[in-house]
Amino acid sequence: MTGWNDTGPDHPLPPVFPSLALCLGGALCWGVAMAMCAYISLLTHDRLPSFHLRQLLVIYFAGGTVAWPILLPMARFLSRRRGIEARFAAHFALLSVGTVAITALAFALDYRLFYAQWHEPFGTVVWAFQFAFTTAGAVYQFLVIGLGLYLPVGLPVLAGASLWLARSMSPSMR
Template structure:
């Protein structure tokens, strides 16, 4: 997913961004953490089903898991940046600020960040799903 994001950023603006290192880290961790959680989850539910069902399970689990994990990490980075202007931890105002900051970060990721998965991410997702379908224990 990191390579996909880098290719998309290169095609979009030649990697001219001041947040390249943070973006690389978020997309790498989003893909890696999703893989660690979603592959065992999909293996458990794919079971001894036909290959098409196993492929669908891996495809869905990895695509949704990667998008959700990356959006979560993006939201936590966003929240960390804005935390200095928020109310003290645990107050009602803090809860509202946390929820709305996270929601706006997920929205921003959905609009701007999700497209960074598309140059190579879809191909990698299909290849990984085919590989996992064939080599399921």
């Protein structure tokens, strides 16, 4: 029995957890792709000679590398009983939002590390407020300034990766 979700006796459900090669290799490729998106965006906007270029590229690489192995099983779990369109949408939505969120968190941690020298000692009430508001400010700053570094390259890369991942889950592609 086959149907809208390509599952049944002839088409078993694809596994939730990807192979180790897809997980680790994909994480490295996704991290490099996200760093390249930032680099190309800086290059096209003539902002490449930046004092913090290496640190910025490392943050984008780290965000992509950490996001991939977390988000890929989530997308596969949410879409494994669905057709290719839903699989594409799940991968597209989770990879985009999740990569941005994890990269924003990496940016916030780096931001917090810089401002920690002026904060109160760990564990105090004032420190908790400083930590919360510094992190919130860093995430906001990343969303306003750093989100644009994913464009123009990030959207086609995201669409291509999502399509490839959605098709790789289809029974005929395995």
